[in-house]
Each structure stands twice: as structure tokens, then as C-alpha cells.
Amino acid sequence: MELAPGLRRIGNDIIAVHLIVTDEGMTLIDTGLPGHYADLTRELAALGRPLSDIKGIVLTHGDSDHTGFAERLRSELGIPVYVGSGDAARAMGEKPPSPPKDRRRIGPVIGFFAYSIRKGGVKMPPVKEVVAVNDGDVLPLPGAPEIIGMPGHSPGSVAIHVPAVRAVFVGDELTTRSVLTGETGPQPAPFTDDQAGSSASLEKLAGLDVDFVIPGHGPAWTQGAPALIAAYREAEAARR
Structure with a gap:
């Protein structure tokens, strides 16, 4: 689906x-997830572009629902996989800490896990080789993605700012639709290692001039970074 040119x-x-x-x-x-590989190939077929046109994979963090088919592209086509240095081990298979006891509603939880199973989430291959990146790096890839260190959800979480498409990708540093409750709007993401750190990291987005703030879970936000942060703070305060 096209969000913008x-x-x-x-x-x-x-x-x-x-x-x-x-x-x-x-x-x-x-x-x-591994099953999203088929969705990717369909998208590329619609664009008339081969898999070999992908020059690099940039991970917002190393959790397995973000690394799904990265190793397949890396091993079969030699496509490099970039990840924040603090999450390199996680992307390569190190188990994350036990998740916090986030609020849950049975319907959204069942939907999340059913979708994950359908997309191959039972067996998640780790990435065998990664390229570690850090805050301030500009990667030699199409769109010239810029790395913004965003520790909190995980130690090596990063936001990926791509001025060429006026977007910043924030992974699980926040969500606009909780996979555990179904609640919508900017809010703290579940399964976060360090919620206080995640909340503090969000301020790094404040000065970005973007049309899209894009989380890994939930719809893209199109009302600007300052409005997103304000809405997040309201949701955060409501949970106290």
C-alpha cells in the first residue's frame, strides 16, 4: 500500500x-514476521521491482516480530541488516528480559497471537550477521536514513528518520494501536523494557519536520511530531 510517493x-x-x-x-x-516475505514479494511484483533492488534492511530494534525474514534476505541475497548496537545480540537470537505485566483485553490479545501464528511467528530465525549502528549515523542506503538513538523499549531501539519521504519510523518506542488492548492513539507500547527511558527518548522526535510518524504496530500518525508527543503524554498520564 502506498502511503506517499x-x-x-x-x-x-x-x-x-x-x-x-x-x-x-x-x-x-x-x-x-517470516510470513510477511510473501507480502513483500507481492508488493515488489506490483512495483515491477526485483528483490535485488533492496539494498539494505534497517531494524528499529531486535525483537523477533521485527526481524522476521531479515535472515532470509541476508543469507540468500547478501542484503545487509542494520540494527542499533545495543540490540545486535537480541537480533541475533539473545532472549529479551521477561516482559512486564501490561494491561490486556482478551479479544485483541487473541487477534495478535492468531495473526502472528498465521504469519509464521512460531519459528523466528535469528539474524546471523548484523551491522551495528548508533545515534547520528546516516546510512549509505536509498533514502539516506538517519539513525536516532531511542533507548527504552529495548537498549538498542532506534528511530529511523528518512527526510526523502518526510517520515520517521519509531518501531515500538510508542504505538498507535496496542496489540494487547486494542486502544488507539499514541501511547506507551507494551513489552517495553524501560518505560521511563522510552518516555524520555520520545522527546528526540520533537524537532523533526515530518509528515509521518510510523510505529511498528498501529496506523501511521500524520499530525506532526509535537501533536503526537502531546497525545502520548495524555495517554501516559491517564495510566498513572
């Missing part, structure tokens, strides 16, 4: 993958 969305509001499309090649932001 050069910006494609694969998947849905439960789990999403994004593609930066330029004449020189493409950059993939996150890789969802």
Missing part, C-alpha cells in the same frame, strides 16, 4: 513493514 506499507495495523522506494534502489524498514 516512495513510501510503501506492507502488513497491517497489527504488524507493519515499510519500504523506501527510489530509482537507485530500496531500503526496507523492519521485516515483521
Whole structure:
């Protein structure tokens, strides 16, 4: 699905993958679950572009519902996989800490896990080789993605700012639709290692001039970063 010229969305509001499309090649932001590989190939067929046009994968963090088919592209096509240095081990298979006891509603939880199973989430191959990135790096990939360190959801979580499409990808540093409760709007994301750190990291988005703030779960936000942060703070305060 096209969000804007050069910006494609694969998947849905439960789990999403994004593609930066330029004449020189493409950059993939996150890789969802293994079953999203088929969705990617269908999207590329519609664009008339081969898999080899993907020049790199940039992960917002190393959780398994974001690394899904990264190893397949890396091993079969030699496509490099970039991830925040603090999450390199997680992307390569290290188990994250036990998740916090987030609020849950039975319907959304069943929907999330049923979708995950349908998309191959039972067996999640780790990435065997990654390229570690850090705050301030500009990657040599289509769209020239800029890395913004955003520790909190995980130690190596990053936001990926792509000025070419006026978008910033924030992974699970926040969500606009909780997979555990179904609640919509900007809010703290579930399964977060350090919620206080995640909340503080959000301020790094404040000065960005973007049309899209895009989480890994939930719809893209199109009302600007300051309004997103304000809405997030309201949701955060309501939980106290």
C-alpha cells in the first residue's frame, strides 16, 4: 500500500513493514514476521521491482516480530541488516528480559497471537550477521536514513528518520494501536523494557519536520511530531 510517493506499507495495523522506494534502489524498514516475505514479494511484483533492488534492511530494534525474514534476505541475497548496537545480540537470537505485566483485553490479545501464528511467528530465525549502528549515523542506503538513538523499549531501539519521504519510523518506542488492548492513539507500547527511558527518548522526535510518524504496530500518525508527543503524554498520564 502506498502511503506517499516512495513510501510503501506492507502488513497491517497489527504488524507493519515499510519500504523506501527510489530509482537507485530500496531500503526496507523492519521485516515483521517470516510470513510477511510473501507480502513483500507481492508488493515488489506490483512495483515491477526485483528483490535485488533492496539494498539494505534497517531494524528499529531486535525483537523477533521485527526481524522476521531479515535472515532470509541476508543469507540468500547478501542484503545487509542494520540494527542499533545495543540490540545486535537480541537480533541475533539473545532472549529479551521477561516482559512486564501490561494491561490486556482478551479479544485483541487473541487477534495478535492468531495473526502472528498465521504469519509464521512460531519459528523466528535469528539474524546471523548484523551491522551495528548508533545515534547520528546516516546510512549509505536509498533514502539516506538517519539513525536516532531511542533507548527504552529495548537498549538498542532506534528511530529511523528518512527526510526523502518526510517520515520517521519509531518501531515500538510508542504505538498507535496496542496489540494487547486494542486502544488507539499514541501511547506507551507494551513489552517495553524501560518505560521511563522510552518516555524520555520520545522527546528526540520533537524537532523533526515530518509528515509521518510510523510505529511498528498501529496506523501511521500524520499530525506532526509535537501533536503526537502531546497525545502520548495524555495517554501516559491517564495510566498513572
